[in-house]
Amino acid sequence: MEELLENSLLKHYYIISFLLNKDWMTIDRLAQEIKIPARTIRQDIGNINQYIAPAKIESSQRFGIRLTYDASHNPLYIYAAIYRQSTRFLILEELFLHRFSSMTQLAEELFISESTLKRHVLAINQVLEHEGFRIDTQTLDIVGDEKKIHFFYYCYFLERYWFIDAFLSQDELQLIDEIIADFSTHFPVLKSPRYQSFSFLNKLRTTVFICLTRNSRGHTFKDASLVKENDTFSPELRQKITRIYRINCSSFVFSHLFYLFFNSRNALTYQDLLVKARHNPVIHSIYQALSHFLDVTAASRKLKLANRDLVLLRLYNAIEYTWGPTKILYNPDEAFFMNMNKFEQTFIKQTKETLIAILRAEKIWKQIDEALITRLLFILVTSWDNLTIQLEEKAPKVRTGLFFNTSFEHSQFLLQELSYHMRSSLKPELMHVNTLAKLKAAAPHFDMIITNLPLLNLPNCYIVSIQPHPTPEDFDNILSVYNKIISAKTVKTSAS
Template sequence: MLAASLECSIVEYIFFEQYESYISLANALHVSESTVKRSIKQMNLFFEQYDIIIKARPLRFEGDENNIRYFFILYFTAKYNLIDLPFKKKLIYQLEQFYTLVSTIFRNKPTIQDRLNFTLFSAVAYEREKNNHPLVIRNAPKITFLINILNSLPTKFTHLNKIDSKSELDFWIRTFSLFTNNKTFNSTPMLSKNKQKKIFERTGIEQFLFLFSKIFKIELTDNERFTISKELYELLFGFLKPKNIINSLNNHYSAFYKSNDFFLDSYKILTKKIFVHCFSEELFPYFDFFFFVLTTHSISLLDNFYSLFAKINITIYIDFDFQFSIYVQNKLEKLLPGNMNFLLIDSADKLYNTNGISESDLFITNIYNYKSIGIAFKEIYILSHHISEFDIENITDIITEVYKKNYSGIILEGEEILKQYFNTDM
């Protein structure tokens, strides 16, 4: 529906400034001039709150240039999902070449997602600059690396055009402003590893990662810690930092935090508490995006934490055929998550002669009169001579409750750790 919307077509045509007048745009869209005017009037009511306006003669976007660029980054992401972007193929190719070249020189590990982000951000900026909508950069960064990259290497190798004048140089500085005017491509990668670590310590990233790892019992190597620190730094201070001023246009990450069932609701809350304690208030609006990336990009970290509480001891005793006990074990291992430690009992005598049975988190049996066994179990589930989908659902619920109980213990420990470090009630 987004791609077919009249308003979206109008927005896109005006962004590329292909039509100067209402009538020429109306003819291209096969609608009346009054329809175009009415749609633009309605859109301007929406854009007004972001200091953006569509003006005529020629048709163009004006207002807060940062907001305009950020809006179109969100727009093109939503409509094209970073694939087959509506920019000239030559431009896309050159931007991708530039990204690969810079990543190689700065020894950053290039990723598909970062390359797609860089290409979209820079393509949007390029179109705005080309159409004489320059971005005002108050604190122009050092751009020596741009000159070196584009001018000192052979064009045959870079596939990029040379910069021949100061005006052209300024044009590209503004085009790459999301990268040249931040600490991601501009300064941090050119610093030594020790100096980068000091930046992570000064900005609160080192403290966040220390507490996050300690509370959720995650063991990191020095290289893993450094790599994650760089990514978190880019999220909060670098080119991946979202512009919260248009937060209502970018609520996907907020929905991920509020609505997604991680099975670990306390994980969300405790992670936010760590974030609030480690970073300044001006960074709070970026937490949802930060949490999304931390959770989705660091699956191995959460897997390690998951293994600490997602474990259960299960005893199975079936009195009519021991093979059915083995069958039940295999079935549960294939269908249910977590680390399940099984104890299979093949005779009634062993019920009383096997250590640890009463300590099992779950006892599964087919004996309806289980009280006659004379052993007090934490949790019992009665099977018939088969295991149905209904049984699987019930056993899953029991196991989930055991996991949650284990998890709650870890969370309580985490709350105590935060109290110790920040000397405050949670």
């Protein structure tokens, strides 16, 4: 939903997104790729650098430009910086967090003119109405499909702030934690390590906060399942909720705050999913599609899926609780797949094609959302027991020879060093040759030769020259060559 950005920031977004995780690139090539004039890019670099610091777009007459940041930052920081520049996202945030009596009051809060505010609201609504909600200019409230509103702000707050501690008062944070702790007494499963992780609790805190805020404005999920009055919060906790959020904390509010659990289609366990699938045709269709997808994926590579039930359950719940676009500006799941080696990337590409084909065939998802597919693949890869190990075992072998012009002891040291750091990628071995002629004769039996000699010329073999003690750049070079070899072998295997 990057189209919510102002035009100038949208250009910045395209520039940053394309440069992310790439090396030096000429401005002319970038201009061709993102369809923005090179002159505009040159002008925008200075503006971008002002607000993403200490990250920076570096410029070089020789190499071009590249995006860099230090070890304490990552892309989340850079995209949060874009959010901070956007008046439109600030409007959406202010309308969610606060009440305004008039457009004039909101414009004054934002330090913009009322006419400028109206233009922004019109542009925002042109985007949001396609998603099922909008800004009501009379009530100055967000109205429409409550699930879509909730999911939008859920994605927004996690992308913009990473955790809600960044903008909530200590009283609100403490109250939300008390609400979650009280609720956990009704669901012992929430005491398990998976549900006690920071990530899960941060997301649960965020969704409870959104529900509390929306409920205080009179908005609720219409199909939340009611619970018994005596199964809700303690009287003391109800009083705190009423005092801070001005909510009459009924059993309906309780079920609304924890709609994720009281939704009739939620499945807490695999057995629960089986029961629901037997009684609900829609759930049955999703279950059948995911079962087929997992079976096809495992069989196509002859992989073992020991925890199939858990993986299927997690994929189902991800689909069930996706109520809109799963990315506004940045989805960390996308970055997860960027640094995989080529063999794993081939697996992901084929698996993605299978998933999309099955979802379309079963009509599970009318409009395939690229971010949702990425999310499902992320869940698949991270939940599948020993998947990476199985893929590595089936990866084409890269025979790697070591030939060093140094002492025997130093050669042994380098063998141990490279074997340790590259153990999951290749198995290096010392080449027992003592002349260059014998080296050339042995080279065709290897895919890669690592040496400390510069400009070593050997036929039909990749050469990587390293320092006397391997540097991070040396390991990057080795991995880059390894990926080229794996890619070529994978393509050759697929063709045959």
